[in-house]
Amino acid sequence: xxxxxxxxxxxxxxxxxxxxxxxxxxxxxxxxxxxxxxxxxxxxxxxxxxxxxxxxxxxxxxxxxxxxxxxxxxxxxxxxxxxxxxxxxxxxxxxxxxxxxxxxxxxxxxxxxxxxxxxxxxxxxxxxxxxxxxxxxxxxxxxxxxxxxxxxxxxxxxxxxxxxxxxxxxxxxxxxxxxxxxxxxxxxxxxxxxxxxxxxxxxxxxxxxxxxxxxxxxxxxxxxxxxxxxxxxxxxxxxxxxxxxxxxxxxxxxxxxxxxxxxxxxxxxxxxxxxxxxxxxxxxxxxxxxxxxxxxxxxxxxxxxxxxxxxxxxxxxxxxxxxx
Amino acid sequence: xxxxxxxxxxxxxxxxxxxxxxxxxxxxxxxxxxxxxxxxxxxxxxxxxxxxxxxxxxxxxxxxxxxxxxxxxxxxxxxxxxxxxxxxxxxxxxxxxxxxxxxxxxxxxxxxxxxxxxxxxxxxxxxxxxxxxxxxxxxxxxxxxxxxxxxxxxxxxxxxxxxxxxxxxxxxxxxxxxxxxxxxxxxxxxxxxxxxxxxxxxxxxxxxxxxxxxxxxxxxxxxxxxxxxxxxxxxxxxxxxxxxxxxxxxxxxxxxxxxxxxxxxxxxxxxxxxxxxxxxxxxxxxxxxxxxxxxxxxxxxxxxxxxxxxxxxxxxxxxxxxxxxxxxxxxxxxxxxxxxxxxxxxxxxxxxxxxxxxxxxxxxxxxxxxxxxxxxxxxxxxxxxxxxxxxxxxxxxxxxxxxxxxxxxxxxxxxxxxxxxxxxxxxxxxxxxxxxxxxx
Numbered sequence: 001x002x003x004x005x006x007x008x009x010x011x012x013x014x015x016x017x018x019x020x021x022x023x024x025x026x027x028x029x030x031x032x033x034x035x036x037x038x039x040x041x042x043x044x045x046x047x048x049x050x051x052x053x054x055x056x057x058x059x060x061x062x063x064x065x066x067x068x069x070x071x072x073x074x075x076x077x078x079x080x081x082x083x084x085x086x087x088x089x090x091x092x093x094x095x096x097x098x099x100x101x102x103x104x105x106x107x108x109x110x111x112x113x114x115x116x117x118x119x120x121x122x123x124x125x126x127x128x129x130x131x132x133x134x135x136x137x138x139x140x141x142x143x144x145x146x147x148x149x150x151x152x153x154x155x156x157x158x159x160x161x162x163x164x165x166x167x168x169x170x171x172x173x174x175x176x177x178x179x180x181x182x183x184x185x186x187x188x189x190x191x192x193x194x195x196x197x198x199x200x201x202x203x204x205x206x207x208x209x210x211x212x213x214x215x216x217x218x219x220x221x222x223x224x225x226x227x228x229x230x231x232x233x234x235x236x237x238x239x240x241x242x243x244x245x246x247x248x249x250x251x252x253x254x255x256x257x258x259x260x261x262x263x264x265x266x267x268x269x270x271x272x273x274x275x276x277x278x279x280x281x282x283x284x285x286x287x288x289x290x291x292x293x294x295x296x297x298x299x300x301x302x303x304x305x306x307x308x309x310x311x312x313x314x315x316x317x318x319x320x321x322x323x324x
Numbered sequence: 325x326x327x328x329x330x331x332x333x334x335x336x337x338x339x340x341x342x343x344x345x346x347x348x349x350x351x352x353x354x355x356x357x358x359x360x361x362x363x364x365x366x367x368x369x370x371x372x373x374x375x376x377x378x379x380x381x382x383x384x385x386x387x388x389x390x391x392x393x394x395x396x397x398x399x400x401x402x403x404x405x406x407x408x409x410x411x412x413x414x415x416x417x418x419x420x421x422x423x424x425x426x427x428x429x430x431x432x433x434x435x436x437x438x439x440x441x442x443x444x445x446x447x448x449x450x451x452x453x454x455x456x457x458x459x460x461x462x463x464x465x466x467x468x469x470x471x472x473x474x475x476x477x478x479x480x481x482x483x484x485x486x487x488x489x490x491x492x493x494x495x496x497x498x499x500x501x502x503x504x505x506x507x508x509x510x511x512x513x514x515x516x517x518x519x520x521x522x523x524x525x526x527x528x529x530x531x532x533x534x535x536x537x538x539x540x541x542x543x544x545x546x547x548x549x550x551x552x553x554x555x556x557x558x559x560x561x562x563x564x565x566x567x568x569x570x571x572x573x574x575x576x577x578x579x580x581x582x583x584x585x586x587x588x589x590x591x592x593x594x595x596x597x598x599x600x601x602x603x604x605x606x607x608x609x610x611x612x613x614x615x616x617x618x619x620x621x622x623x624x625x626x627x628x629x630x631x632x633x634x635x636x637x638x639x640x641x642x643x644x645x646x647x648x649x650x651x652x653x654x655x656x657x658x659x660x661x662x663x664x665x666x667x668x669x670x671x672x673x674x675x676x677x678x679x680x681x682x683x684x685x686x687x688x689x690x691x692x693x694x695x696x697x698x699x700x701x702x703x704x705x706x707x708x709x710x711x712x713x714x715x716x717x718x719x720x721x722x723x724x725x726x727x728x729x730x731x732x733x734x735x736x737x738x739x740x741x742x743x744x745x746x747x748x749x750x751x752x753x754x755x756x757x758x759x760x761x762x763x764x
Contacts, residue, residue, distance in 0.1 A: 071758045073439065075544050077715045078468050080441025080640070081758065093757050099750070165733060166579050186735055271577065273729025273738070277722040290412055290718045291754045292440040294419065 067298035090299035099278040111258035114194040122205035127235050130213040145203035156267035159196045184272035196264045205250040212246035259308045370397045371647045374424035378405040381668030385661035389654050396647045418442050425642035430634040431464030432713045439715040443472040444638040449649045456657050460707050461674025465635045473637030474652035475674035479595030480703035481529045481629045487614040489590045497616045504619045508570035517572025517589045520580045521732045524725040525631050532629030532711045534558045539714030545763040546714050548748045559740040581605035595631035596700040600670030603690050615696045630707045719754040723747040
């Protein structure tokens, strides 16, 4: 099967494209002259393929390879270690490592709650800014996107100040009400991290959804209006279904992002003991590296990657089944 | 036909891996650095020795070396402090065969680095110079009976206290831990915290002083002994200070620095190098602070602990260990080099010549003219001798620090004893995964 045959063969693909983009025509032309075009195409994709293979595929393969070894040392560990091929050792150790399993459960819980909340905000914001009666669109677009422009480490530092157990400005504001929120206590830490992530990434997702909203053809909206649909109905029954692909895209990005949670909890961990060195799977892998156990860190990373891939596939399957 | 969005045939995946490794292999072949050291002198030109450090002043020490030598030249690179990523960088470089010959390594990390195969045994080259170093420093670079680097500095513990605050509340300088606690209770009435927190190595110093080592070797096997009865005594004492509300803001936090500046945190019981930290973090309270010996468990004892201290160690793969040792030894023992580090980093040298530096005999304006280093040098002679570091310290201290933060914040039922137990368990697990079984 060649790449060029995919988009036109299945009408569902044409349907699922971003509204407004013409489907089909240019791709079909390629089919008739495969050899010369293919040769040119090869030159054009070569830089990508080389980079992709060198900095992406190769490290993954190396990680898989490395995860198959077990470190062996003398009892006192005073001579350099040797690596022995023992393919399942690190995997079975990781799957019995309660701290690592807890970190996986933690990001799963995080994703299940944070991703829908964030995408809900992003969709609502995008619809508001897209609505005909909105004022100051440029300002709100920029204002909600601005947090994304702040590097995550910087934003986490800023939030760690706001969350400070001893002199949080938020708690100072709450003082008259007599409420003190322990943002970084055992109960709230995960949700305080979720708040930082939501703050940082809502605008980014909003822009993607907003761009898709902009691509909805005017006649569709006009037809709905002529049929007497209220703005609320148009948003919910016309716009949202049409930007569904964009929402699914942001959802997958966000699932992957949740699994890779690192910067925010790492920065906040200096202000609280509730974020331990193995709080998220990536932090756990990083602490294995710091403990000089590269094969184990590789196995942890592979488990995480496989888990995310499986989740993404399941997510795509579930959502595409519902659409057809 | 149902087409899945992500379906890659196994064959294609395998092919991609092979292709990718081929690309990576080509890149590796193009790398001229073979063997992974920076020794380039083969007859013509001087031997180049690269050194990675994080403490301040080593750039000047390197310059001093270069000025005094023609056959060997040092290239200096500043890296992040070890536990803040420096050690990871060194490890990765060694794994990638691109490590320098020399790097700064803390004494606490030496056994871990040895067990990981990161260091080069230079015992034969270095042993003749052993007498040039203070015993505490030399034991820091010795693992088993092998030597891996040149000791640069040490961190004997003393008591930094805010003299103005103590005088204002009519408190004598405490000489025992009981008196220290009593001082804290008086200060508490005035709304002043006795001290900030001590979370990782800063806490191990108290165990060191109490003769309560965290590692021991018996029957050819490591044990982690941080929950020994001696350690419980130290833990109970500090738990008492926490329970009574005598401990203030978390160490290294902005609130901690502010508290040291405005007099709402009255002491630091810690390594001599807090001298430099105080000047940086609490510049506003210049003239108020003074230094005394660390309080002891029994009145009249003269014993203290040590926190930190580091060496310039020779890394695995170094092709020119003689030249590397020459550089490391010079940086520790040459007076110009040692003075540069004393001046910039405020650390106490670990070499005999370094300890005779003029800079260590001068009154310090920040401490109201007190000759602080006199107290510190005396303390360095009183450091307890039975402390030992072992493998896995990064797991041990990072887990301990997180759980200590919980204990200080009175998070749930978190205690110091709990932190000792949990960090011991986590370290035993991490070491077992690397083939080192830890005994009881």
